[in-house]
Amino acid sequence: MKQIVTLAWRNIWRNKRRTLITIGSVFFAILLALVMRSMQIGSYSHMIDNVVHSYTGHLQVHAKGYWDDKTLDNSFAASDSLVHTIASVPGISLIVPRLESFALASFDAKTKGVMVVGVDPLLENKLTNLSHHVVKGSWLTPSDSGAALGETLAKYLGVNVGDTLVLISVGYQGASSANVFPVKAILKLAAPEMDNSFVFIPLIQAQGFYSAPGRLTSYAMLIDNNRELSEAATTLKHQLNSQKYEVMTWEQLMVQLMQQIKADNVQGLFMLAILYMVVGFGIFGTLLMMISERRRELAVMVAVGMKKTKLAMIIASEVMFITLIGLVAGVIGALPIILYYYHHPIWFTGQTAEAMRSMGFDPIMPFALQGDFFVAQSIVIFVIALVAALYPIFSIFRIIPSKDLRR
Amino acid sequence: MIPSIAWKNIWRNRTRSLVVIVAIALGLFGGLFASAFLLGMSEQRVSEGIRYETPELKVLHPRFKENLEPHYSITDAPDKERALAKLPLVVGISPRVITSAMVQTATTSSGITLYGVDPAKEKTVSMLYQTIWDSTAVRKNRPSVANIAQFVEDSCGVYLSDDQHIPIVIGEKLAHKLKVKVRSKLVITMQDYNGTLTGGAFRVVGIFRTSNTQFEENNAFVLRSDLSSLMVLPDSTVSELALRLTNEKQLNVAAQQVRSLFPGLKVYTWRDSDPLLGMIDGMMLISLISFMVIILLALGFVIVNTMLMVILERVRELGMLMAVGMSKGRVFSMIMFETVLLTLTGGVVGIALGYGTVLLTSHSGIDLSSFSQGLRAIGYSPVVYPHIDIFFLLLVTALVLTTGLVASIFPAIRALKLKPVEALRQD
Numbered sequence: 077m078k079q080i081v082t083l084a085w086r087n088i089w090r091n092k093r094r095t096l097i098t099i100g101s102v103f104f105a106i107l108l109a110l111v112m113r114s115m116q117i118g119s120y121s122h123m124i125d126n127v128v129h130s131y132t133g134h135l136q137v138h139a140k141g142y143w144d145d146k147t148l149d150n151s152f153a154a155s156d157s158l159v160h161t162i163a164s165v166p167g168i169s170l171i172v173p174r175l176e177s178f179a180l181a182s183f184d185a186k187t188k189g190v191m192v193v194g195v196d197p198l199l200e201n202k203l204t205n206l207s208h209h210v211v212k213g214s215w216l217t218p219s220d221s222g223a224a225l226g227e228t229l230a231k232y233l234g235v236n237v238g239d240t241l242v243l244i245s246v247g248y249q250g251a252s253s254a255n256v257f258p259v260k261a262i263l264k265l266a267a268p269e270m271d272n273s274f275v276f277i278p279l280i281q282a283q284g285f286y287s288a289p290g291r292l293t294s295y296a297m298l299i300d301n302n303r304e305l306s307e308a309a310t311t312l313k314h315q316l317n318s319q320k321y322e323v324m325t326w327e328q329l330m331v332q333l334m335q336q337i338k339a340d341n342v343q344g345l346f347m348l349a350i351l352y353m354v355v356g357f358g359i360f361g362t363l364l365m366m367i368s369e370r371r372r373e374l375a376v377m378v379a380v381g382m383k384k385t386k387l388a389m390i391i392a393s394e395v396m397f398i399t400l401i402g403l404v405a406g407v408i409g410a411l412p413i414i415l416y417y418y419h420h421p422i423w424f425t426g427q428t429a430e431a432m433r434s435m436g437f438d439p440i441m442p443f444a445l446q447g448d449f450f451v452a453q454s455i456v457i458f459v460i461a462l463v464a465a466l467y468p469i470f471s472i473f474r475i476i477p478s479k480d481l482r483r
Numbered sequence: 484m485i486p487s488i489a490w491k492n493i494w495r496n497r498t499r500s501l502v503v504i505v506a507i508a509l510g511l512f513g514g515l516f517a518s519a520f521l522l523g524m525s526e527q528r529v530s531e532g533i534r535y536e537t538p539e540l541k542v543l544h545p546r547f548k549e550n551l552e553p554h555y556s557i558t559d560a561p562d563k564e565r566a567l568a569k570l571p572l573v574v575g576i577s578p579r580v581i582t583s584a585m586v587q588t589a590t591t592s593s594g595i596t597l598y599g600v601d602p603a604k605e606k607t608v609s610m611l612y613q614t615i616w617d618s619t620a621v622r623k624n625r626p627s628v629a630n631i632a633q634f635v636e637d638s639c640g641v642y643l644s645d646d647q648h649i650p651i652v653i654g655e656k657l658a659h660k661l662k663v664k665v666r667s668k669l670v671i672t673m674q675d676y677n678g679t680l681t682g683g684a685f686r687v688v689g690i691f692r693t694s695n696t697q698f699e700e701n702n703a704f705v706l707r708s709d710l711s712s713l714m715v716l717p718d719s720t721v722s723e724l725a726l727r728l729t730n731e732k733q734l735n736v737a738a739q740q741v742r743s744l745f746p747g748l749k750v751y752t753w754r755d756s757d758p759l760l761g762m763i764d765g766m767m768l769i770s771l772i773s774f775m776v777i778i779l780l781a782l783g784f785v786i787v788n789t790m791l792m793v794i795l796e797r798v799r800e801l802g803m804l805m806a807v808g809m810s811k812g813r814v815f816s817m818i819m820f821e822t823v824l825l826t827l828t829g830g831v832v833g834i835a836l837g838y839g840t841v842l843l844t845s846h847s848g849i850d851l852s853s854f855s856q857g858l859r860a861i862g863y864s865p866v867v868y869p870h871i872d873i874f875f876l877l878l879v880t881a882l883v884l885t886t887g888l889v890a891s892i893f894p895a896i897r898a899l900k901l902k903p904v905e906a907l908r909q910d
Contacts (some may be wrong), residue, residue, distance in 0.1 A: 097791050104784040112777055131850075145591070185678055188550075189585065191593065232550045339863075343521060347774050350513035351781055357506030358785035365499055365792040428769075431620030 080386065084393035093368070095398060098362045102402025103409065105355030106457045110410040111443075112351060113453055115346035118418070118444035120337050124302055124326070126437050130266055132326045133172065133203055133296030135309055137162065140322050142293060147337075148177050148248045151291040152321065161315050162295060165307045170197045170298040175291060179245030179253075181225075181275060183233040190229065192275045194282020203298060206263060206276070213237035213261035222260030230262045237262060243275070248288035252324055255285050266433070270443050301447075329429045352460060360464035363395060367468035374472060375480035388472045395465040402461075403454050415470060417443040452460035485813060489820035493828075496793075500825060503789050507883075508836060514778045515837030515879060518771045518867035523632045523845070527768040527864050529760055534610045535693045537757045538577070538725035540738055542567075545749040547722060551583050551596070553714060555827025557748065560721040566744055572737040574883065575607030575727035580710045582722070583671040584701065586653075588661045592871030595657065595703050597671065599710030602643040608727045612642035615652070619771050625794075639691035640665035649709055649824070651685035654699025655692040663687055671703075675714045682711050690796045694864040740819050772878065779882050782826075783890045790894035794901075801898055802906025811899055818895040819888075834880060841869045 088095045128134050154173055162171055175194035180187055197216040203208050206224070207215035218222055223241055235241055239258045246255040257277055265271040283289050290382035299308050305325055312324045327334040367374075377387055421442035424432060429439035493500045533539055542563070544555035557563065560578045566574050580599035585592055606612055643650050649668060650673060653661075663669065665687050672682035685705055693699060728737050734752050741750045752760035794801065805814060848866040 087860060094792065094795055097788050097795070101788045105780065108777060108781050187674070187678070187680075189565040228549070254700065307721065346517055347777075348519060350510065350778060354506055354510040354778060354785065357502060357509065358781065361502040361506065361785060361789050362792060364502060365789070365796070366494075368499070369792075369796055426765075428762050428766050431758035432907060 080389050081393055084388055084390045087390065088394050088397055090130050094133040094321070094366060095369060098359075098366055098398050098403065100212060100359045100459055101355070101362045102399050102457065103406040105359060105460070106403050106406030106454060108355065109348065109351060109453045110407065110450065111413055112348060112415045113344075113449050114410075114417075114443045114445070115279045115441065116341070116348075116444075116445070117449055118421075118442045120444050121302065121444055122340060122421075122440065123333065123337055123437060125137070126266075127330055128298070128302070128326055130298075131166075131204060131270065132329050133170075134299045134326055135168070135297040135312065136324050136329060137295040137297070137312070137313040137316065138293060138322050138324070140318075140320055143322060143324060146177075146293070147253050148175075148246075148286055148291075148293065149287055150259055151175065151248065151288055151293045153290055153291045159295075161258075162297065162312065162319070165311045165315060167302050167304045168297050168312075170202055172196065172203045172296045172423045173279060173292045174200075174294050174296060175279060175286065175288060176293050177245060177286060178436050179243045179275075181229075181233060182237060182242040182244070183235045186233045188229065188232060189272075190243075190273050191273050192245065192277060192282065192285070193230075194279040195276050196279050200276070203296060209263045209265060210261045211264045213259070215261055216276065216278055218278060218280075219279055220260060221257065223257040223277045224261035224263055225259065225275040226265045226273065227262055228268065229274070229428065230259070232272070235259050237450075238352065241275070241286065245286065247286040247292060251286060251287035253285050256427070266437070275379075277378060352456065355457070356460045356464055359461050360467070363465055363468045367391070367471055371475070371480050375475050375477045378475050378480060379477035384473050384475070391472060395461065399458055399461040403458060406457075407450060407454065414443050414445055418445045485817050486820050486824070487631050489817050490824055492821050493815070493825055493879065499540055499789065499793070503786060503825055503833065506785050507826060508833035510778050511779075511830060511833025511879070511883065512836040512840070514775050515834065515876075516840050516869065518627050518850070518875065519837070519841040519845075519871040520867060521771060522872075522875070523868045523870040524769060525763045526870055527868065530762050531694050531864060532757060532760045533753055535614065535732065536695065536698050537753045537760065538608050539728050539731060539734060539753050540710070540726040540741060541751050541756060542726070542741060542745060542765070543722065543746050545747075545750065547581075549584070551581055551722070553582065553716060556580075556716070556720045556722050557724065558720050558896075560719050560724065563724060563745065567726065567741065570737070570739065570740055570744075572728050572730070572733050572869065573726050574729050575604070575725075577601065577608040577725045578707065578724050579605075579722040579725055580707050580714065580716060582673045582710070582714065582719040582905060584671050584703075586657075586661065587670045588663060588667070591661055593657065593660060593700075595701055597673065597710065598704045599707035600704055601707050602645060605643075605725075608725045611652075611691050611693070614691045614693055615639050615642050622806065626864040639692070640687065641688050643704060643706060645706065647686075647688055647706075649683065649685050650706060651687040651691040652691060653687060654696075654702060655690050656696045656699035657701075657703065658687070659687075660700060660903040665690060673714065676716055677785070680743075680825065681713055681715075683709070685709075689862040753874075768875070771875070776884060779886045783886045785888040786822060786826055786887070787893055789825075790890070791897060794818065794823070794894055794898050798901060798906045801901055802903045803903070805903040806907060815895045815899055818898045819891040822891030822894060823887040826883065826890065830883040830887070834876070834883070838871070840877065841871050844869050887908055 139150050142150040159171055162168060173196055176191060179190055179192045181190040195216075197218050197220070201215065210224070211227060213224070216222060225235075225241070231234070233241070237259050239259050241259055242254070242256050244254045265274060277285070283291060299305065305327070308323050309323055316323065374387060378384060421440040422440040423429070424441065432439040541556065544557060546552075547555040561734045564578060566577050569571050582597050584597040586595050587723055608808060640652075643652055651671075653663075653669075658664065661669070667687045669685050669687060670682060671685055672680060691699070707721070708718075711720075726737075726741070728734065738750050738752050754764070801814060805811070845868055848868040850866050
């Protein structure tokens with residue numbers, strides 16, 4: 077066996093130029109596949125990150141039935157033990173409590189239906205980074221009794237920082253609620269829908285306003301990595317009483333977006349498949365030529381008594397070496413390109429950029445940089461190379477020394 | 484002379500050349516077909532968007548869109564309609580009153596955008612009325628022919644007409660959400676012209692169904708006369724004038740004409756009013772072109788690699804040719820021709836195959852409904868009609884040619900570098 081490997085290694089360097097060309101075909105295959113995939117995965121995870129951090133989080137826990145019927149009567153009592161149970165699920169890195177419901181917001185003669193969200197100002201900021209979206213005033217503190225609202229909404233109502241906003245709504249179990257809140261901050265929220273209708277007040281204030289002391293409508297959670305999403309969701313479901321709580325992932329909360337991303341992904345895979353086909357033929361072509369060029373040489377080996385199986389094994393090892401070298405070189409070659417675009421994402425301009433902003437996305441296309449698709453793409457190209465090598469390897473068994481020697 | 488030698492050279496090693504040709508052909512075939520498929524899908528989305536959701540052009544008060552406030556309305560609508568009717572590019576005009584409203588049933592409520600329309604005029608602009616007959620309920624239950632009319636009326640109703648009493652047409656998704664059917668009653672609350680809360684009861688007469696569930700969920704249509712009287716708007720005041728054009732290609736020309744007609748108002752094309760549709764339209768082509776470029780880049784490498792191998796293999800022969808007096812220029816152009824001809828052969832086969840398949844499937848369409856339930860949620864129809872325009876085809880052809888030319892330079896230069904004496908000595 078060792079002999080075969082040594083022979084193969086020496087063989088590939090006997091004709092350096094030919095080997096380099098063959099390595100080149102593998103090199104470009106993996107390079108293009110990596111760059112393409114990195115671009116695709118990058119734009120999906122960018123979208124996911126945007127959604128998750130804009131409001132929903134990766135996971136949410138509600139009282140059972142809340143999602144279908146979003147009323148305060150479907151709220152649940154907050155408790156330390158509940159937070160503890162959730163925190164014990166591996167991967168969950170942040171738990172943000174919220175109490176949200178609709179209300180009418182008035183200022184002067186203007187009234188508008190708004191979403192009043194009671195938040196823990198510190199925890200909420202870790203999830204949505206709202207303090208960075210403040211355009212006027214300053215972000216809420218836990219002891220505040222003020223409100224922060226979207227810019228479009230503020231403009232419509234004509235309120236400014238320091239003005240007093242009147243909120244009217246129906247609270248928990250039908251209690252009527254009305255209160256005044258000084259405007260503390262005006263926020264520029266990415267999604268126009270939110271910018272036009274969201275009012276944040278500290279959680280304690282919201283619980284008082286809605287007559288729902290100690291109650292929440294949801295816990296929003298972040299996990300370390302979106303790839304652990306379904307796992308974390310399942311674990312969480314096991315931990316919680318399914319009669320009382322529902323656990324939902326962002327994929328269930330934002331069905332439309334999830335489907336958009338899935339459709340994009342299928343499209344991407346389809347394109348990738350076409351790319352594989354092309355590079356597969358490229359590798360096949362060079363391997364085929366490598367063998368046909370060496371027909372005479374191989375025929376000599378067979379004529380002097382080399383077993384064809386052994387010869388096939390040598391050729392197979394040669395292909396293996398060439399593929400591995402090509403793969404390593406390709407990965408190394410792709411890294412600077414991917415690294416560059418990872419740090420300097422492509423910015424969209426014009427109509428496209430505007431459309432992306434209107435959906436609440438930054439108009440950029442970052443590349444992804446993570447181990448798993450590097451490994452996956454390398455494996456795919458490796459397999460393609462091995463499949464492409466089958467024909468040349470089997471053609472060894474068709475060598476007839478008397479004929480091939482004479483060529 | 485040189486081209487014919489090059490052509491013959493290609494066929495001296497048939498397997499090798501065929502591998503390259505097949506690679507190019509398959510790559511182009513796959514690339515073209517995938518492009519046509521995606522292009523067809525996005526074009527359908529856009530055309531359905533224009534048919535049912537967003538009119539090609541609309542005229543609004545410049546500040547109306549901010550919050551749909553009735554203060555920013557269009558006054559003297561009939562005069563403006565008459566002026567618009569004189570434009571030859573405009574075929575349909577529908578005056579609409581638009582407001583955000585809250586729709587309530589006994590159990591749930593939902594925020595919607597409510598449109599007050601004149602049915603006869605609305606039908607000249609939006610084809611939404613056609614979708615009321617196209618309900619799945621009809622297809623699923625396959626009622627016998629005898630009672631089909633009654634069945635359709637029961638399950639999806641009819642479009643608005645002036646003789647109905649306080650009718651409303653809503654989308655299937657909203658109907659599910661509110662758990663209402665045809666003939667159910669809905670209570671709708673909104674602000675009137677003075678900002679006072681007002682409302683009224685409407686009876687569902689029809690349920691429309693489009694490829695876009697979001698649109699279905701967020702929009703409802705009532706008679707303009709009903710909505711105007713609730714909102715205390717004079718009959719001549721409307722929120723928007725929605726227009727349909729004779730030809731969508733004249734969009735910008737028509738927009739310009741309408742703009743000069745009403746300098747104080749704002750004219751939106753469908754691209755402005757639905758940026759997502761505009762994005763699909765604009766981005767799809769760009770992403771497909773970049774995809775084709777990647778494919779051709781890969782093909783280019785395949786071609787270069789193959790030709791380098793070819794030269795390596797033929798060192799002796801090329802040396803001999805040079806030794807017997809073939810000029811370097813001729814050797815160079817021979818290798819170039821070989822590469823370009825190889826590329827073109829594959830290119831022609833691939834483009835022909837790809838275009839042929841597109842033509843074959845473009846009428847019957849490809850039905851994805853069995854394995855893609857989610858398409859409708861993002862506004863796509865489940866039957867895709869691949870389509871490719873000549874511009875894209877020409878572009879791909881040009882790209883193939885460029886690839887062949889660029890890919891030929893490097894091997895040809897390598898061939899030039901051979902020194903006859905050394906080349907001859909190699910075995």
